[in-house]
Amino acid sequence: MNGTGAPGWPDVTTATPPPSRTRHKGRLFDWRLLVGVAVVGALLALSLATGVYDIRGADDGGEMFAITRIPRTVALVLAGAAMAMSGLVMQLLTQNRFVEPTTTGTTEWAGLGLLTVMILLPGASIGTRMAGAILAAFVGTMVFFLFLRRVTLRSSLIVPIVGIMLGAVVSSVSTFVALRTDMLQNLGVWFAGSFTSVLRGQYEPLWIVAVVAVAVFVVADRFTVAGLGEEISTNVGLNHNRVVLLGTTLIAVATGVVTVVVGNLPFLGLIVPNIVSMFRGDDLRGNLPWVCLLGIGIVTVCDLVGRTIVMPFEVPVSLILGVVGAVVFILLLLRQRRRG
Amino acid sequence: MTALVGPNGAGKSTLLTMVGRLLGLDAGTIEVAGYDVTRTPSKDLAKIVSVLRQENHFITRLTVRQLVAFGRFPHSKGRLTVADEEVISRAIDFLDLTELEDRYLDQLSGGQRQRAYVAMVLCQETEYVLLDEPLNNLDMRHSVQMMKHLRRAAAELDRTIVIVLHDINFAGHYADHICAVKDGAVVEFGTPAEIMTDDVLTRVFDTPVTVVDGPNGPLAVYY
């Protein structure tokens, strides 16, 4: 087991030492990253050009472009980067590779918060809805971290199992509430992550998550130290609780906002950091831009596939991500299994 | 009593768990008392050799006596006879657990729990007993107690005990034979007197060791 923030020093000292996090300032913007940026840029351009509406031929093509295509592509960038970063933060804080908002119940909590606001205040503004989702996501993530702290775990794989169970509990509450208020089918529509309805005038709150991405860049190292446990953090002069609180807040904001504006993006936070560390090793600082890029890239590809596969209809991104993510997750598990 | 010693990662525990058929073999065969461990049915082997590793499984609401009684499983398949109960009582008394026998496992200290597990494997009444680092997490007093119990089990109950030890001095004092393992191979085998020498230990552990005469026999000094 990797130290999961649980008290008790023996397990921290027996855990494998943290991978060397040497800074490679010069390497941060090497040619490979530039190639990556170019590829993702091309994908985004493709996303701008893809759609049923003929933006070049029609008279109001330019305006439609500004109303639908640009917001949609910006949303892809923001949501993809934010969810990938949230996954990374959770993995750093828990020192567990299999943790991300979908495997800890955070997404389900955000959904419950959104649903509660919708029922109590039917005409609530998007700001209020987001506040509800963020608050619930925060509470849910804290519950999960509390659980990790109190329980001594024998295996890192138990963590996602408990997290998914927790998510099931929360979503059964949501389902119950929705069933009683005849909103069950709508629930599916709200929570399924989709960029279809992202239009100008509706997606702007998503810019909030850009702040999250920047904040992660600034404080990522502290999350690593905090993940090693309270004793080690205190030993190096870090206020453990404050860092965990900060991390939880960032995760909650990203998950809450994305859930309200876009919907669920399952497994994104899990597969992106894992894939990056598979081909780049565990150099945190060097990996950060890659995590961002790959998150954007994967969401964009899934969105493009969703848009084109049954044209002129759309398959929600969350369905594609759910299936692809599940397959990648299983491959990661099998890899881990082989290494014992 | 034979002690397996060697540096970290030398393969002591692997060897022991393979002999105890907890781990499959990559190649070759292992025989215990003339039985091939991979071919002999596991339930027959359980009457010939017993093996104990560091256990971290916790069963709630299980008393010491009930745990020790599990040692009779190979013989009784869970249906305890009067004779089984006597064997259980003897094993418990042997390890000084009489007063604790009705306590639940989660009410015990680490050392006591370790003793309860050892009582379980002794209760299995096998000719060979394999123990993987039974002194782990035990303090000086409990380590010495454990070694004395095992010594008595070897002498009075006529068992062959193979034990993985970290502390060469425990091995030197209590074991009849010492088997030094290094890089996955047995490099030395002999009586404590033969193994407890400067050059043998230095070679096995890759660190300068001096053997001095202590009040109760030779002592390895390595710091």
Next chain:
Amino acid sequence: MAESTVPRIRTSRTLPTPRARLRYRIVVSTLVVLAVGFTFGLLAWDNPMPVGSDGFWRIAELRATNVVVMAVVAICQAIATVSFQTVTNNRIITPSIMGFEALYVAVQTSAVYFLGVAGVLAVKGLPQFVLQIALMVGFAMLLYGWLLSGRYGNLQVMLLIGIVVGGGLASVSTFMQRLLTPSEFDVLAARLFGNVSNADAAYLPVAIPLCLVAATLLVLGSRRLNIVALGRDACTGLGLNHRRETMRVLFLVSVLMAVSTALVGPMTFLGFLVATLAYQFADTYDHRYVFPVAALTCFVVLSGAYFVMRNVFYANGVVSIIIEFVGGLVFLFVILRKGRL
């Protein structure tokens, strides 16, 4: 030796002291009394005919199907969950998250998706019922066979993969659900929540024998389950083939879960709730004693919930959701308690 100084009988019985035996007997009797009481209540309450008359029995017979269904579900869920938790060495997960429910939901949803409202009828009937069970057991065996055999067999990896596959199926189902018309969805929604009245009396001739055979095999293997609970190494050391035993138990668990799910629909936290209660009630490690308590508790919870909901709150449909909710709360409580897993 010490025997002379300790004047009591030394025994390794499961309930060594008279007090423990008395306690266990009281627990079982209380549960039996409650079970009988609720059964009688469900059959006789609000029965317009006088007790014992022909009319009374006719009405009671109609209601008896529900009680039998509850008994089958109770045995399935209780025995399956306790056995599953023992072989996985983990007291907070339930077998229902292993994809059984996701598969059931996917079957129901795709029936409605492809065939419309008629689809609900298309998946009703004995052959379809048997097919669903076969599908679920087949899926489970595929998973176990693939992931538990071979050199890198690992139970936890298998669990997670089961959950994730279930999650993938669930996201496909959700997608299909949102394309349904509201009226189709309403028809489907009724089938997506565990409900005793989902069961058809025609299923019982298949469900009862399957449930009884699987449950009996598990109960007869109680002594071996006690050994499996010690963990892989100790279990092997005592001469029991851990992997074979695990596979055997998981197969029987999958049969029980498939029967229960195909009969009444998903009941995610019922098993968890009941197993957690049963460990407290039985207060022993021994499966021979835990199993009866668990099955009785499960029946009492189910029948009690239905009785109270029907006759006190007049809300028949929400029973399983209430049980799920309580189970979920207990789950939260249990994971936030200090301990180790």
